[in-house]
Amino acid sequence: MAGYLNLLLRLTIWFLLTADLSWDNLLLGVTIAVLLPRGATNPGTLKDWLYTLGEVVAAIPQAYKEAFEIMIYPHHHEAITLERAKPRRTPSLLFLDIFLITFTPKTIVQHYCEQGWYEVHRIQRRPTP
């Protein structure tokens, strides 16, 4: 199922770049999307994908909210926490998870351990107790 998502992503980029929906261009885009090499992916379930993509959409207003919070109240304290990754994630889903955490301005993933932990660096208003 993730293979289709992969194709879909390539086609989306192609059409956004060319901005042309004629039949010739569509044929060309599909050909290129199929012909481009792709790695042996271990597809996750479709439910996980849709859920994570939904989280990405929800992360955008969240990121703006956090940005305003940082701007209004100064956050001067830094801390490093460990967060548990969800079990059984494929590499592309892990990428999306790291993307989600790093996208919001208060948190940045700085390391991912193989055992399923993220080292998250975050800024806070008051020092960690």
Next chain:
Amino acid sequence: MTAVILAMIAALLIPMVEAFQDEDIWQRMLAFASIATKTSVMILAVSVLRDDWMIGVVGVLILSVGNAALMLLAHVIKRLNEVTEG
């Protein structure tokens, strides 16, 4: 719109000053990252201002490719520091 561009230039000067004064290489990398993004957004803004879409395409391409060099450089510098410290 011209005022927006001038404000962008002023914002662009901040990381350049930082790159000039700070000796630490990671701080300079941060300034580089900031400048790379800011210049490509400026190219996009100018293309909208002039309604010249050729420049706009270039801006988008630079935006989507330019950061790759930054990541490669970051990895090379990281390796370098690892070797230096033994």
Next chain:
Amino acid sequence: MINILSDGCMIIGLVFWFWGTWPLLGQRSVLYKLHSLSVADTLGSMAIVMGLLLRIPHEWPLLLLALISLAIWNTVLGYVLAYCSTREIGHDG
């Protein structure tokens, strides 16, 4: 109406740019600056591109692509810079 909205977006973006780039001049750690840069470069630039998009709606595919690549590249770059610079610190002791 659209013009006001677009101007608003661009002004917000510029405010983000200045606010987020200003800490670069300070003496904080790389990671702290990275947080404020992610405000400036990712969110601020996205707001500016949104403003441009509202101004010229007929070129939406290209600007949408710009938005997506801004979000993805800057975020991944933040992760890569954080990863590379902290491993060095971890090496020191």
Next chain:
Amino acid sequence: MMDSYVYVIMALLPLSALMLVIQTSPYQALVIRGILGAVAALVYAILGGADVALTEALVGTMLSITLFAVAVRSSLVMRLGVLVAPEPSQESLRQSLLAPLRMVLNRYHLRLELVAYPHPEALQQALQAKEVHGICRVDFPLGEETPARVSSTVIAPDLALTAIPSLPSGAESDGSPAAPPRITLRVPRLYEILTTELPPATAQLQTLNGDRTPLTPPLILMEKY
């Protein structure tokens, strides 16, 4: 036709170029080169040269930085051959040598890379084969009985391998328990730098043919290394 902001943006280009040329460290210069590339792409795009801007961004910034980074990384280095797994006392001796050595090399933007070899013969061979720029030997205190050590080769090879008696050179024959490590260098310029800047107590330096006197002033510039 030309708006005022164009002039302001154009002024950024010589500014960043100036920043680039006053850099001395090659890595700092690489980062500044990236900044210059980004600014140059901006200027070209604004002056209407979309194709030039694209080329600058792709080739000038991305490709050239990558290639330069690889080139600088592989050339600005001093490779020092050492023996693997020295004893703890020798390890501390070696560490006390490496710190000032790194400091001196840092001044010349050189990087120190240690290459470990299993036994002294391999070390000498690597120097002859130009695999390394110099080798470092932490010699045994002369009071130790070397033959016994050699006989233990069978049992604990990596322990005994460091105990091969040193070449007769005379300097360490005073029997002091902590003879400074001996560095044999192949590159004359490195020898010159180290003899002038390294504190004399930290190491004994010699060139490949056992020469201890300064060579004729080499006509090689620093950039060569």
